[in-house]
Amino acid sequence: MAILEMKRIDIVALLKDGKKIIELLQRRGVLEISKQEEKDGFTFIDTSPAIGQFEKQKQVADKALSIVMSLCNLKPPLSLYSRKELSVDEFKQRADKVDETLKWAYEIILLEKQVDTLQNEYNQLCVKKDLLSVWKGLDVPFLYKGTKTTKAFIGSLPEFYTEESLRYAINLGDENLDLFDIKIISQSKEQTCVFILCHNSLADTLYARLRNLGFSIPEHTFSEKPEDRIKDYEDQMQKILDEKNKAWEKLLSYGEIVDDLRFLSDYLSMKIEKYNALNNLAITKNTLMISGYITVDKVGPLVGELIKKFTVAIDVNNVSDEEDAPVALKNNLFAAPVEDITESYSLPGKGDVDPTPVMSFFYYLFFGMMLSDAGYGLLMVIACSIVLKFFRPEESLKRNIQKFLFCGLSTVFWGVMYGSWFGNIVNVVSKNFFEYEVGISPLWFDPVSKPLDLIIVSLILGFIHIVVGLGVKFYALWKNGDKLGALFDIGLWYVVFLGIILLLVGKLVLSIDALQSAGLIIALLGALGLVLTQGRSSPTIFGKILGGLGSLYSITGYFSDVLSYCRLMALGLVTGIIGNVINTIGSIAGGGVTGGITLALVFLFGHAINFSINALGAYVHCNRLQYVEFFSKFYDGGGRPFKPLKINTKFYKFKEEK
Amino acid sequence: MEFFMTMGQFFAILGVALAVVLPCIGSSIGVGKTSEAAAAVVIDDPGKFSKLLILQLLPGTQGLYGLVIGVMIMLNIGILGGNSNISTIEGLSFLLASLPIAFGGWLSAIYQGNVAVSGVSIVAKKPNESSKAVISATLVEFYALLSFISSFLLVINILK
Numbered sequence: 154m155a156i157l158e159m160k161r162i163d164i165v166a167l168l169k170d171g172k173k174i175i176e177l178l179q180r181r182g183v184l185e186i187s188k189q190e191e192k193d194g195f196t197f198i199d200t201s202p203a204i205g206q207f208e209k210q211k212q213v214a215d216k217a218l219s220i221v222m223s224l225c226n227l228k229p230p231l232s233l234y235s236r237k238e239l240s241v242d243e244f245k246q247r248a249d250k251v252d253e254t255l256k257w258a259y260e261i262i263l264l265e266k267q268v269d270t271l272q273n274e275y276n277q278l279c280v281k282k283d284l285l286s287v288w289k290g291l292d293v294p295f296l297y298k299g300t301k302t303t304k305a306f307i308g309s310l311p312e313f314y315t316e317e318s319l320r321y322a323i324n325l326g327d328e329n330l331d332l333f334d335i336k337i338i339s340q341s342k343e344q345t346c347v348f349i350l351c352h353n354s355l356a357d358t359l360y361a362r363l364r365n366l367g368f369s370i371p372e373h374t375f376s377e378k379p380e381d382r383i384k385d386y387e388d389q390m391q392k393i394l395d396e397k398n399k400a401w402e403k404l405l406s407y408g409e410i411v412d413d414l415r416f417l418s419d420y421l422s423m424k425i426e427k428y429n430a431l432n433n434l435a436i437t438k439n440t441l442m443i444s445g446y447i448t449v450d451k452v453g454p455l456v457g458e459l460i461k462k463f464t465v466a467i468d469v470n471n472v473s474d475e476e477d478a479p480v481a482l483k484n485n486l487f488a489a490p491v492e493d494i495t496e497s498y499s500l501p502g503k504g505d506v507d508p509t510p511v512m513s514f515f516y517y518l519f520f521g522m523m524l525s526d527a528g529y530g531l532l533m534v535i536a537c538s539i540v541l542k543f544f545r546p547e548e549s550l551k552r553n554i555q556k557f558l559f560c561g562l563s564t565v566f567w568g569v570m571y572g573s574w575f576g577n578i579v580n581v582v583s584k585n586f587f588e589y590e591v592g593i594s595p596l597w598f599d600p601v602s603k604p605l606d607l608i609i610v611s612l613i614l615g616f617i618h619i620v621v622g623l624g625v626k627f628y629a630l631w632k633n634g635d636k637l638g639a640l641f642d643i644g645l646w647y648v649v650f651l652g653i654i655l656l657l658v659g660k661l662v663l664s665i666d667a668l669q670s671a672g673l674i675i676a677l678l679g680a681l682g683l684v685l686t687q688g689r690s691s692p693t694i695f696g697k698i699l700g701g702l703g704s705l706y707s708i709t710g711y712f713s714d715v716l717s718y719c720r721l722m723a724l725g726l727v728t729g730i731i732g733n734v735i736n737t738i739g740s741i742a743g744g745g746v747t748g749g750i751t752l753a754l755v756f757l758f759g760h761a762i763n764f765s766i767n768a769l770g771a772y773v774h775c776n777r778l779q780y781v782e783f784f785s786k787f788y789d790g791g792g793r794p795f796k797p798l799k800i801n802t803k804f805y806k807f808k809e810e811k
Numbered sequence: 812m813e814f815f816m817t818m819g820q821f822f823a824i825l826g827v828a829l830a831v832v833l834p835c836i837g838s839s840i841g842v843g844k845t846s847e848a849a850a851a852v853v854i855d856d857p858g859k860f861s862k863l864l865i866l867q868l869l870p871g872t873q874g875l876y877g878l879v880i881g882v883m884i885m886l887n888i889g890i891l892g893g894n895s896n897i898s899t900i901e902g903l904s905f906l907l908a909s910l911p912i913a914f915g916g917w918l919s920a921i922y923q924g925n926v927a928v929s930g931v932s933i934v935a936k937k938p939n940e941s942s943k944a945v946i947s948a949t950l951v952e953f954y955a956l957l958s959f960i961s962s963f964l965l966v967i968n969i970l971k
Contacts, residue, residue, distance in 0.1 A: 717953060
């Protein structure tokens with residue numbers, strides 16, 4: 154239990170078997186390969202160029218996959234689900250197809266780019282067409298200058314004009330009215346497009362007047378009529394649209410190979426992993442050497458299989474103290490789910506005990522105490538059970554869900570103790586709809602009416618937690634041979650604690666004077682022992698005394714640590730009271746149908762929020778109690794996680810042939 | 812003076828207001844700052860959203876503690892039942908009892924927000940270490956809890 158023993162394994166094999174051995178190791182996923190030391194006669198394979206290429210290909214595959222997924226509106230497989238299983242034959246079949254799939258992936262990316270460019274061109278033409286559409290009514294080309302005796306002005310004015318108002322604005326006098334003709338091509342608030350034909354004699358004056366009105370000549374220089382040009386644009390747009398649709402359809406047709414793309418992505422990540430491992434091997438002309446760490450329970454099967462299938466020489470050794478061996482944990486069903494909590498603090502280093510088993514009990518206990526609503530707990534239990542049963546999640550996700558299953562059970566327990574079922578929903582419903590208030594009475598006590606009791610319970614639990622933490626330290630010191638240290642550093646504190654407990658019990662609970670004085674004497678003896686022993690590492694007498702006295706100061710640390718557990722009470726209270734507030738708000742509309750609907754809505758919405766905020770609070774504060782108050786008593790951490798060469802895929806996993 | 816002697820309910824409600832408003836202000840500042848910082852990370856890596864969400868919500872709990880104290884005062888002075896009849900001294904006591912969570916919640920939420928903002932960059936650069944950022948933020952929250960507990964104990968004992 155707890156920390157798995159590591160063995161160091163050295164394998165010498167024939168070079169020609171190399172690829173197969175690595176593949177086998179990857180499948181088994183039990184060996185962490187470490188880098189070979191440089192020695193004469195050994196060479197190393199540099200696989201980084203190949204890895205670089207695979208990584209590029211994987212990017213292509215992933216990008217193509219995401220294009221196809223978003224295009225075909227495919228949902229990514231729910232991460233709750235386990236990966237699809239492939240047998241070895243299926244794997245081989247698919248692996249033969251990867252080159253083709255890669256080609257497709259490149260094509261998908263190309264097609265997507267093409268669709269993009271086409272869309273851009275289309276948009277540009279659209280803008281051009283829109284700009285030109287105001288000139289649609291002009292039935293001469295822009296370059297039209299007029300006839301022999303007339304001059305034509307084609308352009309726009311930056312205001313709204315009708316023919317009359319423009320004539321008036323130009324103001325050439327009544328006598329010239331017949332010498333020019335205005336045709337409004339289009340008009341809007343911002344601009345009026347006009348075609349004006351006038352007699353040559355008037356041309357200069359007219360132009361000058363027009364300029365004053367802000368007349369501007371469009372920059373179009375083509376020789377066809379605007380209408381023809383617009384038609385031309387439309388034709389082009391249609392063509393682009395057709396082309397785009399064709400590319401689009403082709404892209405859509407790739408929706409069918411989504412599975413192949415997923416396989417490709419997985420295949421490449423396996424390859425990258427494998428080639429990374431190859432970097433660490435040492436080879437000679439005909440042999441190769443693999444070294445690594447393996448957990449002790451896996452040594453037998455792996456060695457047996459390797460010897461059966463290949464010509465190999467294998468050497469298994471104990472890990473020496475100087476080596477930086479990785480750490481793997483193994484715990485039972487109850488404790489394993491909180492391994493991640495330990496891991497995210499730090500894995501046990503040298504001389505550490507795995508804190509997971511001891512922690513797991515307190516973890517669930519405290520989580521439940523802080524969420525403390527039987528209704529919420531039931532929801533957690535049901536949801537987690539459903540996920541575990543029907544989605545079959547893998548590895549760390551599975552452990553997480555198991556963790557919340559246990560936390561949920563503990564929450565139900567504390568909810569029953571406190572009599573809280575979605576706050577006081579039973580009371581509220583029975584009072585409003587059946588006019589007879591009933592409630593589920595707490596099995597132990599109601600925290601809102603007896604908060605002091607709850608504080609005391611919290612502090613006692615906290616004290617037990619800390620004492621257990623010190624106990625683990627005692628165990629670790631004892632096991633590592635520092636028996637005196639265990640007795641002095643931990644045992645004497647236990648004496649002090651015992652004395653304080655007797656003192657408190659004698660004074661506050663039993664009121665026995667003898668017990669009080671006995672407690673006081675025991676505590677003082679313990680403290681004296683601490684003063685005498687805690688400075689023992691100091692070389693001078695003065696240092697010894699000072700160190701001993703100083704160690705007493707850590708009583709304040711223990712005191713504040715214990716106080717810290719009053720969060721158990723506070724967070725538990727908050728859940729209950731907010732739950733009640735939600736129910737009260739929901740019952741504002743009273744009984745009847747409206748009241749029922751209001752209550753249902755407020756209930757769903759309010760409790761969803763209350764649950765999520767308080768579950769989050771319970772989670773983080775539970776972690777904090779473990780990390781800050783508990784781990785600080787005995788745990789150093791600093792271990793390196795065990796990372797065996799294995800198949801790190803996203804979509805598929807492999808059935809093992811037996 | 813006579814008028815002053817009838818102001819019990821006024822002071823109690825002032826206490827409710829302080830207990831609710833100040834921590835809520837603090838919480839919105841804290842959550843707001845953290846969320847702004849988190850948004851910058853989510854732009855580059857939407858996958859980190861769930862990890863960041865924990866940090867974003869942490870400074871939000873002070874508002875809840877304030878609300879709980881507010882509700883406890885309301886329950887104790889009987890204003891939820893419609894008629895509240897408490898003396899000025901009792902009203903003032905409720906006002907004073909609300910102060911720990913009012914100020915403790917308000918300021919701790921802001922400082923917790925600062926810690927959470929720094930935590931966001933931990934999540935951005937080393938997502939595996941995010942639990943350390945969360946734990947650091949809970950160190951601050953403890954003081955809001957202490958304020959909450961003292962306010963709570965005061966409020967429920969004033970009319971005893």
